[in-house]
Amino acid sequence: MVVSMADFKASLSGAAPAPNLEPPLAALWWAAKGDWDAAHKIVQDEDTREAAWVHGYLHRVEGDLGNAGYWYRQAGQPVAKDSLETEWDRIVSALIEGRRT
Known part of the structure; x- marks a missing residue:
């Protein structure tokens, strides 16, 4: 079971x-x-x-920012402006933290 960012990255x-x-x-x-x-x-x-948040991220990776914006809205998240790597870390951290609650 993934319990930390380090475990997730190691996997x-x-x-x-x-x-x-x-x-x-x-x-x-x-x-x-x-x-x-x-x-x-x-x-x-x-x-x-x-x-939906991950879906938005994936369309941002793809370069389809219009489609990404739609999915960020569905997720209730602001459109990310930082690097893809930073956003990936942020989403993974939020999802792992969500598993603990």
């Missing part, structure tokens, strides 16, 4: 995400591995604010 050396990861975290795992399509497939049909 990136594996071939697949941990099977118990919630879809938004699993999508971010695939995004970190450079597999945008796998990440997008995971969140595109999820109906949670967390999945």
Whole structure:
């Protein structure tokens, strides 16, 4: 079970995400591995604010800022202006913290 950012980042050396990861975290795992399509497939049909946030991030990675804006609005999150790496860290941290509550 992923309990910290360090654990999550360490899991990136594996071939697949941990099977118990919630879809938004699993999508971010695939995004970190450079597999945008796998990440997008995971969140595109999820109906949670967390999945919408990751969906927005993925469209920002893709360069489709209009579509990203739509998903950030669905998530109730501001459109990110910082680096993709910083945003990835922020979302992962928020999702891990959410697992603890």
